[in-house]
Amino acid sequence: MLVAFSVSPLGGESEGVAEAVAQAVRVVRESGLPNETNAMFTLVEGEWDEVMAVVKKAAEVVQATAPRVSLVLKADIRPGWTGQLTAKVERLEQHLPTDEGH
Template identity: 70%
Template sequence: MIVAFSISPSAADDTGGVSEAVARAVQVVRESGLPNETNAMFTNIEGEWDEVMAVVKRAVDVVAETSPRVGLVLKADIRPGHAGELTAKVERVEKALEQ
């Protein structure tokens, strides 16, 4: 499965930014060893249900250490029997664009 998620603390820094809290969440994802990528809006992670959800929970918990309230947006592509889709899906789109 692939999960795209975004974590947002309720409390921002003096400039209204949340990058430090988000960086701590992304660090949890990267240290998980699961395939992942981060863009301007979401972090994508790929793996089995239980391992992906455990990483998402740890990322939320890390942000909650410094914020009294945390928002989580999550979208999942659940496709049993498929792996490597984090990059394969994009490759198929790029190939279709070349035609």
């Protein structure tokens, strides 16, 4: 399964948002699961229970810094498929023009 999620503190001081989010990203990176982070979401790939455990732990570390937490989650549940964190993008790129004039 692929999960794209965003977790952020609500309430408290706004200057602490980046630090709290960094702590959540650290949880994901230390999980050992395939992942990537962009400006809006962190993506993580793995089995249902292991991915959800990482999301839960990431939310908990943010919750430790704020009275309230926002969690946005989108999942692509496709049993038996792995490596989709990169493979989905590679399939998309095959349909886009390249710099070679296509």
